[in-house]
Amino acid sequence: MADIKQSDKPGRYDFTAIEARWQRYWEENATFRSLNPGEPGADTTKPKFYILDMFPYPSGAGLHVGHPLGYCATDIIARYKRMRGFNVLHPMGFDSFGLPAEQYAIETNVHPAVTTGKNIEIYRRQLKMFGFSYDWAREVATSDPGYYKFTQWMFARMFTSWYDEECNWTGPDGKENRGRARPIEELVAALESGRWGVDPALQLVRKPEASDRRMWSDLSPGEQGEFIDSQRLAYLADVMVNWCPALGTVLANEEVDNDGRSDRGGHPVFRRPLRQWMLRITRYSERLLEDLDQLEWPEPIKIMQRNWVGKSTGGEVLFPLADKWTIENGRWKCLDPDVKLEGPLSYQNFPHAIRVYTTRTDTLFGATYMVIAPEHELVEQITTDDQRSTVEEYVAAARQRSDLDRTADTKEKTGVFTGAYAINPVNGQRIPIWVADYVLMGYGTGAIMAVPSGDTRDFEFACKFDIPIITVVKPTGDSVESRISALACRPDSQSAAILARLGQVCPELAKSLAKHPPQGDMLADESVRVLRDKSCIELLADDYVKNPIAWGEAFTGEGQSVNSPGTAQVNVPGKVCVLDGLPTAQAKTTITDWLEANGVGHPAINYKLRDWIFSRQKYWGEPFPILHSEDGGTIAVGDDELPVELPEMTDFKPTSSCPEGADELPEPPLGRAKEWLSVDRGGQQYRRDMNTMPQWAGSCWYYLRFIDPHNEASFCGPEAEKYWMPVDLYVGGAEHAVLHLLYARFWHKVLYDLGHVSTGEPFQKLFNQGMIQGFAYRNERGLVIGPDEVDERGEGDYVLKSTGESVARVIAKMSKSLKNVVNPDEVIAHYGADTFRLYEMYMGPLEAAKPWNTRDVPGLFKLCQRIWRLIVDEQTGGVSPALTDEEPTEDALRGLHKTAKRITEDLEQLKLNTAIAALFDFVNLMTPLAKRSRAVIEPFVLLLSPFAPHLAEELWQRLGHRTTLAYEEWPTYDPRLARDDEVEIAVQIQGKIKARLIVAADADEEAIKEAAMVEDRVIQALAGKTVRKVIVVKGRLVNIVAN
């Protein structure tokens, strides 16, 4: 790093001394201690502001310059809000459970607690050197037993709660909610009282008159237990995991490469089911979606969350198996002698049928085959003997592929025929049932009806396996037209085929194409006109219906139903359903009604969201507060026994007793803590759960613990919770857009439902800061070169210092492997924390990704020095002689008010880069002045203080103030002084600027127009032309349209 030359004058800007001094002052005076209601000195008449950073995982590498980006921003806002009279809650802590500490423990045998403790110390020291105004008395760490005691307590609440979908209730925040988590005793009580019952499939029945309802007392204890477990918000289920026997551990998807081998070591990885704790987040799908509307979050993040929840509306449809059912005289007849049908056939009691979910019920007549997922329970049952070996082989192979891999469209579709057929319930047609891995068990019902003409994946599949394609939706004018617009803009090679097709269909177009051949890539205007003609569009749509294959793609849009019912036999129960001619939306309701009336379908809503897999086979996480009895039952550990502390262990290596064994059961490290594992409760033997919680667990509620971090009786006292919640501003990386934020919202809603928190949402406003990247260099062989070894020789020309070999510069995420990590300690040692803060905030918009460029840092250091010299005489160290008590000049006064306006407005919008530009402008204005009035300088120091707090405090004191400026009133501005009296207006003719004129800022349109029309340059330019129109934008410009 280039050394910056400092003046050696006695009064120089000595940032090292200044920063140390003020950090000590803040600490000694507890300047940033924030008080809860009820604490002595707390003033709850002031409005509150809870500003939260996403707390870091304390990794061994320490902070790099990317971490503090968001922290600098929140600190600036926190300081600003204090000056605006808010009680500010601004805490910091550590997300200290996590994989790297465990990995390190495996390699070195150093206990994760030791590593983590050390790392936290490093992080804390580093965070303190930035001068952040955190209330450090509130620091928490998720791996602290005093903290995870409550993480376990919350898990226990989920374990002992169920979700009542039909509960309508009003929360303490006045919000009306549908659905609520409730203690499971309430469910048991309702069942025991006989108010509710259970049906044969162990589903809750609320209606007393339901015929198949069983009374609770008639159920065996085993059945009762099974039912209760099936209702819990936290439950056990078998889930596919990536099991790597050689490493003795379960791997994340990202740790498995494309060939199904582990990233570390390249060992084989097997996908196998494992019993896991699950959280029933899916019950909250609708509320997670709905409540998003009231949040002040960036729209893209809301969109991502909505897509993640993935709500779709459509219908479920039954496809009876062709070897079990037939249609006789318009009625379903079952061929299975074992099936005894009681009462009328309904969707619920229809045996031997495949259930599918589809959003496009209107395309049912185009379903020419079905696909079931390889994991589907029916695969084994329906596969015919001659297909069995093929299917089994295929299913085994599919099991090893990840969902991501399976659904990626680049991969060619694969699948095998089961030999079985199903009956399309709307037209009685027999269609083949295939197994293909592009259908996932986890979404919908794990089976689909395939409509090649209306779905891209089905189309590809049908083309590959020669399955008939029947068009059932005819594109209507608008959709054809938009397709044509696209063609007209860019007839590339792919579109050339379609264009040729168009020529065949539409003779007029063919003629035009021949007469006006496309010039380069562009269609001639004449051809475009013909294309857009209504009759041509009609021809094209008709051709698509007749020859979908010729068009080479499915039509997935909405249009008008055709070929429905189609040509197949229509000897199906009930009246024949006719969709022909109906627009898509209407066709959907028509056919869903028909399906429902005939007991073969009903409308349905589906969500992509899946339940949350909540256990990990790791050591360094929260143990589950659960005991397993010998008969396989589970009970929660009593609240008074929490926390269930992690057992001391010296060896963290996972077991790998049988490296080849795909069938070996993964056993978590906790399985070796034999003594810890076994528990005696009243003579009954229990085993503790061997899993630990994922890292998300602790971060789901840390914002609540910050409110009342030392409360041992509860996770957070209700009075303090009510006062501080919700978080007013939450700042963190966009990489958390979905998972962390969705999990935390879910967790919060459970607490809300159970009456433990008062708001339905945790984070009112969210802001995502961008990533700080680094310059990395590679030579021609792709070898990474450290920035120290590189010289810039002219513009964009980088060479290796030693050899002169030229190297390429790339901008990339900071990482050890790219040698482009910048350490903040060094930067602060050279330039100070204030310069660091200013630089990071000045780099660009907070939300944007941007590369760190050390070369730019001195510019901000110079800003600090220039501000220093505005006030301090470097020669003497005293106050600058230019500083005066006289009234400021009008220019200076206006400058101050403008600056105050710009900074205040920018702060409110988190536009910190432009706020700092305003600081520069003010300094540029003041620097040349021989006299600088205190009346403008003092407010300026306050405006500066959130950005460069140490410097501002020091200057404030040198200006004669005794105490910290942290609670001084924020300078207000007079809007009249913040605005110029006169403005420059651009005069355009045909949109080109021809002149500029100065007018009064409040000049009206007529005055501006008159002034413009008499300008010499305007008169000249208008000579011989007729003025058609004059557009005046007040305070901006005039545009004269003339020809």
Added chain:
RNA sequence: GCCGGAGUGGCGGAAUUGGCAGACGCGCGGGAUUCAAAAUCCCGUCUGGGCAACCAGGUGAGGGUUCGAGUCCCUCCUCCGGCACCA
């Protein structure tokens, strides 16, 4: 592949959200100060043409809407983030 975002001088970026493209900073060039240098201060700095006033072009590419497009629409290219056990 799917979802989300971004492409503006040599570099980071700005542009009252459809109204003067390039604020501010870095870098670079010139000047003042100095015995000299550093530091500091002042001036210049999108590109091409012109001595100049000025003219022409210009916001990833191509098209469109509009009096007017960096901003809106369509097609495409490149880069970044997420995709459920990295955090």
